[in-house]
Amino acid sequence: MEFVADLHIHTISSGHAYSTVLEIAQAASAKGLAIIAITDHGPAMPGAPHYYHFGNLTAIPEELYGVRILKGVEANIVDREGTLDLDVERLSRLDIVLVGLHTYCAPYGSIEENTRMMINAMQNPWVDAIVHPGNPEYSIDEEAVVRAAVEFDVALEVNNSSLTISRSGSRSHCSNIICLAKKYKAKIMVGTDSHIALSVGEFKEAIKLLEENGITSELVLNSSAENIYKHLARRNNRIIKR
Template structure:
């Protein structure tokens, strides 16, 4: 499976990542990627940038070194209603919005509570992707989440970092979500969740898990610029 884009990448602005936009773009270009999304954490994460940072992403060119840049966010869910830590007015102006449950931001809860929180997040009209839904810190009813992802047309991420250096215990949960996504026809992406430029585009473990469960490139958004654009274009209908 070949990927044209990495849609989950952090810069030094996240406060716990270590590369600049220029370093990330250079790594993406060297690996033959056509697109990369800059998705720093929202303001609720300790060390993350303020809300104005995301408004000022307009200062970043849309393309560098032949690599298209999506200006986005990995927004943090901050309550059980699925509220995000950036207002909808700013979210609407970003190219891509990832959202996820993170320690220090989202409350822990039961399977029922976590599932409701994740589904409530999907109801936000600007959310494009739910990241690392297999995180064992927030156990969920995976079938209900996948069905909601189809209903609200939100993609679910297979997070390569969860399969390597973070969120231990994620693999069986990710595999379960992948199988359900195949059953119900949910959209998937593979993301590195890179916090250092050399990890950009490194999706081997996610690829292996997807392919082992019979997922072809047609079911994974970031294997095609056309699929990415089509998924993100559905946001335009929500501005009317």
């Protein structure tokens, strides 16, 4: 199983990552990726960049070392209403918007409260994907979330980092979400959640879990550039240059 893109990558701007945009693009090129997304954390995360950072992403070329660079964010859900830490005006100018529940940003709650918070965020018209939904720190009604992802046309991430170095206990939840995504035909996105250039494009554990659950590459968003651009362009007024 091969993928053309890594759509969840952090640079030094996130405050707890360790590579620059140039280093990441070089690593992606060396690994044969056609597309990467720079998705630094939204400003609610400790150490994350200021709002101005996301407006100034236009300074980054659209292509580096033969790799298409999507400028985006991993926005933080900050309350039970599913509010994000970037306003709609800024979100609408980005190529890709990932959203997740994170410690220090989102309130902890019951399964019902966490589920409602995540589904509320999906209803934001600029959200493209929910990241690491299998994180046991924020337990959810996984079937309800997958059904909502289909309803609001939002992809669900299989996060390789959750299966290796972070969010211990995620594997069984990720496996169940994958099965439900297959059942309901929800879009799946595979991301490394890379915080250093060395891990860009390293999908090994995520691929293993997908294959264990009978998922083939054609069912995954970042298996082709066409799938990615079609998904990102589904929102009104967004034009992704190819």
